[in-house]
Amino acid sequence: MYRLITLLFAGLLAGIMISCGGNGGNEEESDVIKIGHFASLQGDIATFGQQTDKGIKLAVEEINANGGVLGKQIQLITEDTRSTTQDAGLAAEKLISNDGVTVLLGEVASSLSLVAAPIAEREQVPMLTPSSTNPEVTVDKNGNVRKYVFRVCFIDPFQGKVMAKFAKENLSTQRIAILKDNANDYSVGLAKNFRETFEAMGGEILAEQAFEAKQVDFKSQLTDIRDMNPDAIYVPGYYTEVSLIAEQARDLGITVPLLGGDGWDSPELTKGKFKEALEGCYFSNHYSVEDTTAKVKAFTEKYDQSYGELPGAMSALGYDAMYIVADAITRAGSTDSEAVTKALSETKDFPGITGNITIDEQHNAEKSAVVLMIKEGKFTYFATMEP
Amino acid sequence: MSRKHRSYLYLLIGFAAIIGLSFPFEAGLNSYDMRIVINVGISMILAASLNLINGFTGQFSLGHAGFMAIGAYTASALTTMVFGTTEGTTQELLFLVVLIAGGVSAAIAGLLIGIPSLRLKGDYLAIVTLGFGEIIRVVLQNIEPLGGSLGISGIPRYTTFIWTFGILAVLIFVTENLMRSTYGRGFLATRDDEIAAESVGVNTTKYKVTAFVVGAFFAGIAGGLYGHYNSLIRPLDFGFLKSVEIVVMVILGGMGSTWGVLLAAALLTYLPEALREVELFGIKFRDFRMTIYALSLILLMIFRPQGLLGDFNAEEFIRKIRGKPKKPATTET
Numbered sequence: 001m002y003r004l005i006t007l008l009f010a011g012l013l014a015g016i017m018i019s020c021g022g023n024g025g026n027e028e029e030s031d032v033i034k035i036g037h038f039a040s041l042q043g044d045i046a047t048f049g050q051q052t053d054k055g056i057k058l059a060v061e062e063i064n065a066n067g068g069v070l071g072k073q074i075q076l077i078t079e080d081t082r083s084t085t086q087d088a089g090l091a092a093e094k095l096i097s098n099d100g101v102t103v104l105l106g107e108v109a110s111s112l113s114l115v116a117a118p119i120a121e122r123e124q125v126p127m128l129t130p131s132s133t134n135p136e137v138t139v140d141k142n143g144n145v146r147k148y149v150f151r152v153c154f155i156d157p158f159q160g161k162v163m164a165k166f167a168k169e170n171l172s173t174q175r176i177a178i179l180k181d182n183a184n185d186y187s188v189g190l191a192k193n194f195r196e197t198f199e200a201m202g203g204e205i206l207a208e209q210a211f212e213a214k215q216v217d218f219k220s221q222l223t224d225i226r227d228m229n230p231d232a233i234y235v236p237g238y239y240t241e242v243s244l245i246a247e248q249a250r251d252l253g254i255t256v257p258l259l260g261g262d263g264w265d266s267p268e269l270t271k272g273k274f275k276e277a278l279e280g281c282y283f284s285n286h287y288s289v290e291d292t293t294a295k296v297k298a299f300t301e302k303y304d305q306s307y308g309e310l311p312g313a314m315s316a317l318g319y320d321a322m323y324i325v326a327d328a329i330t331r332a333g334s335t336d337s338e339a340v341t342k343a344l345s346e347t348k349d350f351p352g353i354t355g356n357i358t359i360d361e362q363h364n365a366e367k368s369a370v371v372l373m374i375k376e377g378k379f380t381y382f383a384t385m386e387p
Numbered sequence: 388m389s390r391k392h393r394s395y396l397y398l399l400i401g402f403a404a405i406i407g408l409s410f411p412f413e414a415g416l417n418s419y420d421m422r423i424v425i426n427v428g429i430s431m432i433l434a435a436s437l438n439l440i441n442g443f444t445g446q447f448s449l450g451h452a453g454f455m456a457i458g459a460y461t462a463s464a465l466t467t468m469v470f471g472t473t474e475g476t477t478q479e480l481l482f483l484v485v486l487i488a489g490g491v492s493a494a495i496a497g498l499l500i501g502i503p504s505l506r507l508k509g510d511y512l513a514i515v516t517l518g519f520g521e522i523i524r525v526v527l528q529n530i531e532p533l534g535g536s537l538g539i540s541g542i543p544r545y546t547t548f549i550w551t552f553g554i555l556a557v558l559i560f561v562t563e564n565l566m567r568s569t570y571g572r573g574f575l576a577t578r579d580d581e582i583a584a585e586s587v588g589v590n591t592t593k594y595k596v597t598a599f600v601v602g603a604f605f606a607g608i609a610g611g612l613y614g615h616y617n618s619l620i621r622p623l624d625f626g627f628l629k630s631v632e633i634v635v636m637v638i639l640g641g642m643g644s645t646w647g648v649l650l651a652a653a654l655l656t657y658l659p660e661a662l663r664e665v666e667l668f669g670i671k672f673r674d675f676r677m678t679i680y681a682l683s684l685i686l687l688m689i690f691r692p693q694g695l696l697g698d699f700n701a702e703e704f705i706r707k708i709r710g711k712p713k714k715p716a717t718t719e720t
Binding site for chain 2: 089136
């Protein structure tokens with residue numbers, strides 16, 4: 001009996017292996033344009049990866065319903081990276097080599113985009129990242145701009161600066177404490193740029209305390225911060241920890257507002273018991289769900305209809321990225337990678353959900369950021385910060 | 388020909404086969420397939436090196452990713468910060484140097500952790516090695532010059548098919564020879580009954596430390612290969628989960644069976660990739676490929692608790708095919 005089951009199981013395995021040997025030879029399908037998306041559908045940052053994928057899917061559906069691009073339908077292929085560098089490399093390489101995609105979209109995490117960027121360069125396939133904010137993704141360490149890599153979001157230094165400016169000018173704070181996530185390059189980058197700008201503007205950073213992703217108790221850091229009596233606390237982390245930090249800060253009697261970045265943007269942030277704790281806090285973001293312009297409204301409604309939830313910033317960026325790709329292919333007039341790359345680099349004043357997007361010389365998107373205030377658990381528009 | 392000479396011959400044949408295979412592989416596989424092959428090779432080195440510690444010596448180590456991290460960071464930092472990108476023969480030579488440097492630093496770490504902690508046994512050792520792995524990760528995360536949590540990026544791509552499998556061949560050669568020497572007997576004695584071994588004068592601590600040092604050395608080299616293939620390394624990738632992944636390969640392959648462990652490493656690295664494209668009865672496996680991966684582990688452990696090739700002996704198998712009678716095990720030297 002055992003032997004039989006073992007045999008069956010081995011047979012199944014062998015079947016799987018054989019059945020996947022036979023793909024890869026179908027690159028010359030000219031009736032569709034293939035777009036590849038490599039995303040963290042599982043692992044540490046799965047929420048962001050899934051949100052981005054939903055945004056891109058929505059854009060693809062709309063584009064295809066309107067007749068596609070260059071008269072062809074768009075076929076989206078999404079591959080999972082499990083939030084690891086090993087799988088990011090595999091996913092990007094598969095999309096390029098096996099599927100022969102025209103454009104590679106992806107990754108939220110900058111470290112994972114940094115694995116794919118050299119692959120895109122080597123294979124000469126344009127890559128557009130919706131939300132990797134580390135400057136190194138498009139400009140390598142030696143200061144050379146990567147020819148094939150672009151992004152549609154602003155970069156870490158900008159976001160850090162925006163929040164510092166906002167804290168100093170709009171909130172007129174003078175003394176700020178920073179609480180950053182040391183395990184997260186995004187958080188460290190934001191904290192660094194916030195500090196530099198805030199100090200240059202004459203403000204005072206009282207302390208830079210650190211925690212680690214997945215930590216659940218922040219009382220020792222918060223107690224230290226409380227004793228310094230700051231005007232506000234900058235917490236550039238992901239929403240998972242920020243909710244807990246806010247709750248514990250209020251428990252310790254800290255009443256000053258917390259400030260943050262786009263990592264806060266999730267409906268989970270203010271769910272249930274955390275609603276009270278985050279009241280009156282501010283964070284910088286790519287767009288506001290409350291924006292009443294027709295374009296944004298149509299997007300949020302359609303997204304709500306399709307998925308039954310409000311779109312986060314990642315969804316909006318994914319949606320914009322897909323439309324920019326479609327726009328570039330249309331302007332290029334072909335799916336030739338050189339032509340598409342050139343068209344992408346010439347993107348100018350593209351009216352996206354997250355603002356008017358212009359790709360600059362360093363392949364970054366020039367656009368404004370918004371600051372949102374949390375009011376009764378909702379993210380309400382507070383100010384627009386120009387670059 | 389004596390056994391010793393024959394093993395050198397095998398190594399040479401192995402090298403020749405790898406160089407011979409590299410041509411059709413480089414020409415016939417696209418870069419995605421090649422990436423899978425290289426990842427399989429690196430997993431094999433990691434699993435086979437952990438097999439020395441967990442399989443042959445019976446020490447439950449959960450910190451193998453830590454050794455890999457040390458090797459990866461040493462090698463990558465040397466390349467990116469000291470030597471810079473080079474080409475041709477200098478590149479190959481420098482690559483060898485940085486790989487060995489990575490291996491040596493990992494081996495030193497293995498020695499440092501080995502001496503105090505190998506007095507512990509079983510679960511206690513597992514906890515200490517687990518702690519060690521995490522310490523490495525957290526320390527790397529906090530060293531600014533090494534890139535902090537973003538890690539080292541822009542590492543040139545030096546790792547090739549020949550490098551990966553050449554090193555694997557050396558590892559197999561070292562393991563096979565080690566296991567036939569006094570050391571190998573010491574490893575097995577330590578694993579099978581530590582108290583009995585001690586009582587007949589076997590210095591078990593020495594064998595345990597040796598196993599740790601050799602295992603760590605090759606894990607460090609595997610880390611160097613990984614860094615120079617993936618172009619970016621970050622502390623997060625050398626966490627607890629990576630260690631567990633390697634332990635699973637060893638257990639699945641059969642503790643102490645080099646070939647079984649290699650087979651399991653190949654399977655477990657290839658399976659998640661293979662499942663990306665599979666479609667059965669109209670259901671795409673892509674969305675729950677990790678579930679299938681986990682399910683196959685559970686099934687294998689239920690039906691083959693000794694591992695894939697846990698009780699498989701290559702020499703006996705060949706002898707059986709040839710129809711020769713079994714030699715008594717004690718005459719083997």
